[in-house]
Amino acid sequence: MDKKTLSERDICTKYITPAIYQAGWDIYTQVREEVTFTNGRVIVQGLQVSRGRPKRADYILYYKPNIPIAVIEAKRNTYGVGDGMQQALSYAEMMDVPFVYSSNGDAFLQHDRTQTSGVLEQEIPLHAFPSPEDLWKSYCAWKNIDDTKVQIVTQDYYTDGSQKTPRYYQLIAINRTIEAITKGQDRILLVMATGTGKTFTAFQIIWRLWKSRMKKRILFLADRNILIDQTKTNDFKPFGSAMTKIQKRQADKSYEIYLSLYQAVTGTEEEKNIYKQFSPDFFDLIVVDECHRGSAAEDSAWHEILEYFSSATHIGLTATPKETKYVSNIHYFGEPVYTYSLKQGIEDGFLAPYKVVRIDLDKDLTGWRPEKQKLDKYGKEIEDRIYNQKDFDRDLVLDQRTQLVAKKVTEYLNATDRFDKTIVFCENIDHAERMRQALVNENGDLVAQNSKYVMRITGDNPEGKAELDNFILPEGRYPVIATTSRLMSTGVDAQTCKLI
Structure with a gap:
């Protein structure tokens, strides 16, 4: 048989x-072939949507x-022999893998990133070809x-x-965090x-640290009830009876995994x-x-809790690390042990690309000044400035502006699909209600x-x-358009949303 005629x-x-x-190597537990590890970039051309080629490694070897x-x-x-090396290196760097090989069936070219x-x-x-123990020994040394x-x-896991x-990328984040903790790093x-x-x-991360008994009692803090409830019923469900949500200002010390709103365990009065x-x-x-929402600010309630439990390991999670004169995530937690960016998520096809449709309103560009002694609809004089x-929708409400925004949103949906799920983020609850009314009138x-x-x-409205x-569920037809202020800005997994 001529080797040159054989397929890959x-x-x-x-x-x-x-x-x-x-x-x-154990072929069943340590070796995976033709491993697709990205989804392939989502490509939008007009109304046509396709995916680019996902990244696929011929082999990935796992110690565990x-x-x-x-x-x-x-x-x-x-x-x-080495013609596949550059491709393999790009995969290895993405996956944080130290040992890289290329082969044409005659030999292996080995690249040892650990040196x-x-x-x-x-x-x-x-x-x-090296054994699992050989590579693991070098990995541990590295x-x-x-x-x-x-x-x-x-x-x-x-x-x-x-x-x-x-x-x-989740595996890299998990492994780097656990490795940092084993080395004594306590702010991550x-x-x-x-x-x-x-x-x-x-x-x-918590599961592996808890199962290995390196960390026995764990507190997960968030600032929205919806985040805590989603976490408890979805991702954290396997903790079962070992887990509790702190509520009604009761501290039951018989559990190992605690979920809490920071507002539920802090207050202005000492007894709270x-x-x-x-x-x-x-x-x-x-x-x-x-953690970008205040936990790193010296005067925040988060920081008060972190200061009290200062002997614990603190892990901060964020999509947008905050670096201002007053708040610094990096000052408190240190440089990120791992960053997976929006750009990379879109490139890998795990996140959708987006198109910005810019609509400039005249009053937004040039501002608005009332005529002298102009009264609002309640008969109060409007300050002349x-x-x-x-100012809009904070200190001053221009009803025509709200109606125009609702009209533009509706025009866009009319041109695409009127049943595309849409979120309209508003300045506050009052603005969200006015926008709801305007959209109702546009879509009567x-x-x-x-x-x-x-x-x-919104958080104040039980209905x-x-x-x-129903908005989040792919099979839920209604609601189609949601007006909101803060409730849906974080942690709401609305995969069906087409327009923001």
Whole structure:
């Protein structure tokens, strides 16, 4: 048989896989072939949508399911041994994998990113492919993992037997966080774009630390009830009876996993600071969700809690680290141990690209000044000054502006699809209600068919909040248009939303 005539798959089956197997790798638990690890960028051309090619590695070798350790790129025998190396290196760098190989079935070209062997690249014969123990030993030396840390670092992530496993970037975030903690780092920042699964990543970090018993009592803090409730019923569900939500200002010390709104454990009066019912060393891990919203400010309620439990390890999660004169996530948590950006999420196809449609309103551009002694609709005189975008829907309401925005939103939906899920973010609850009314009037035909076509979904309105799940559910037809202020700005997984 002429090797040059064999396909790439034949080269894998007849030469590369046997070499891996003979080196002691378990084909069923440590070796995966043709692994697709991105979704492929979403490409929008007019009204046509397609996906780019996802990234796919020929082989990924795992020391344990949570530790990818090597990438192999195969080529037909008509190519050189190292012709797949550059492609393999780009994959390895994305996945944070240290050992990289290229092969055409004659030999392997090895690239050792750890440089523990002293040689960066060298060709090795097929029969000399390294064993799992050889690569793990070099990996541990590279990461400074000694025998005391191995049990924690190799603790498996949670799986329920389904196909849901951490994506490649989530695995990096989980592993880097756990490695940092084993090295004694006690303030950790993870930056991951909105929609990339921060809560699922946090769950896997907590699960592995909890299961390895490195961290026994854990507090997960957020600033919205909806975030806590979603977390408890979805991602954190496997904790079962070990988990509780702190509410009604009751501190029950019989659990191991605690979920809480920071508002539920703090207050202006001392007796409302129920976190002080726990001893300062009660928790050994605190995870702060959306930590950009004040947790790093010296005077915030978050910081008060973190200061009290200062002996615990603190992990901050955010999509947008805040760096201002008064608030600094990096000052408190340190530089991020890992960042997965919006740009990378779009490039990988895990997030949708977006198109900005700019509509300039005359009053937004030039401002508005009332005539002298002009009265508002309630008969009060309007202060004579120039009003601009900073004032609109805060200090001054221009009803015609609200109606025009509603008209423009409706025109866009008429030109695309009137049943595309739409979120209109407003300045406050009052603005959201006025916008709801304006959109109802613009879409009277569909509202007449179903009054839930337009809904205000804000924290103060139980009818609107009750419709949030229906808005999010792909199979939920109504509501179609949601007006909101803050409630839906964070942690609401509205995958069906087409227009913002």
